[in-house]
Amino acid sequence: MQGSAFKLLEIDEKFQLLHPGQTVVDCGAAPGAWSQVAVQRVNSTGTDVSAPRGTVVGFDLLNIAALDGAHFLPHHDITDPATHAKLQQLLPEGHADVILSDMAPNASGFKELDCEKLFSICLSLIDLAEKVLLPGGSLLCKYWDGILREECMSEVVWPAVGQGQRVDGGGEVRGVWI
Ligand SMILES: C[S@@+](CC[C@H](N)C(=O)[O-])C[C@H]1O[C@@H](n2cnc3c(N)ncnc32)[C@H](O)[C@@H]1O
Numbered sequence: 309m310q311g312s313a314f315k316l317l318e319i320d321e322k323f324q325l326l327h328p329g330q331t332v333v334d335c336g337a338a339p340g341a342w343s344q345v346a347v348q349r350v351n352s353t354g355t356d357v358s359a360p361r362g363t364v365v366g367f368d369l370l371n372i373a374a375l376d377g378a379h380f381l382p383h384h385d386i387t388d389p390a391t392h393a394k395l396q397q398l399l400p401e402g403h404a405d406v407i408l409s410d411m412a413p414n415a416s417g418f419k420e421l422d423c424e425k426l427f428s429i430c431l432s433l434i435d436l437a438e439k440v441l442l443p444g445g446s447l448l449c450k451y452w453d454g455i456l457r458e459e460c461m462s463e464v465v466w467p468a469v470g471q472g473q474r475v476d477g478g479g480e481v482r483g484v485w486i
Contacts, residue, residue, distance in 0.1 A: 310341035312410065317345055325446045326350055329360025331404045333395060333440065335386055335433060336411030337366030340375050346408065347377035365398050367391060386411060386432040392439055404440045409433050409449045426451060 320326050326349035334343045343366045347353060350362025353376055366372060367381035374380065379398060384391040386409075396402045411433070413425035430449060437447050 310339070313341040313345050316342045316408070316410075319448065320345070320349065323446075325406055325448060327362075327405075328356065329362050330406055331363040331400055332365070332406045332408060333399070333404045333436075334364060334366035334378075335407065335409040335436070336368055337378075337380060338368035338370040338372040338382075340366070340372055340378075340380075342366075342408055342410055343372075343375055343378045343380075346406075347375065353377035363400055365395060365404075367395070386429055386436065392436050395436070396440060399440060402440060403442045404445065405442055406446045407433070407437055407441055407448070409447075412450060 326332065326346060328349070328351040330350045332346045332350055334346055337343050343364055346364045348355075350364060351359045352362045352364045354361045364378040365381070366378055367384040367386075369383065369385055371382045372380040381391070381394060381398075384394065409429075411426075411429050413422055413429065416422055416425075430451060433447075433449060441447060
């Protein structure tokens with residue numbers, strides 16, 4: 309299992325985000341480690357016949373190797389509204405219980421520029437969540453420390469996730485969508 313899978317497992321142990329039967333969107337899913345964890349946790353292969361079967365849909369700018377239990381959309385950009393429309397079509401009843409985002413732009417070497425790019429990715433993520441995330445759902449979003457960190461958290465993420473549980477630490481955000 310890849311290192312990033314352990315990161316998601318650790319977060320999930322702590323916050324109990326993923327459960328059998330849920331629908332999960334994995335944003336920036338390549339090469340697929342988080343999706344592997346999601347497939348197991350939501351039982352999207354139906355391996356546990358006594359538990360409800362979930363759904364995992366992932367997308368990325370890059371190609372993603374096929375994974376049993378997941379539906380991947382390679383060459384899809386979070387900032388493109390067409391990606392949001394495609395996801396709405398694919399998700400059961402157009403909704404998701406959990407949105408995971410490990411998305412990050414390629415590092416340019418200029419910290420401010422990279423933070424601006426990640427900020428714009430976060431804006432698109434919130435836009436997607438407004439369209440598909442169910443009330444009471446969870447949004448897990450990666451962000452970096454940088455000049456736009458406070459702006460991103462206070463003006464974009466927290467108002468969007470409302471009054472639910474807020475955990476801000478170690479580069480991950482968990483908000484409960486209301
Ligand atoms: C750290 S990697 C994700 C690793 C993945 N969670 C895993 O466990 O295998 C970040 C991914 O975000 C993707 N990404 C960056 N910008 C994106 C965008 N605008 N839309 C979709 N994916 C994007 C990158 O292509 C990259 O594959």
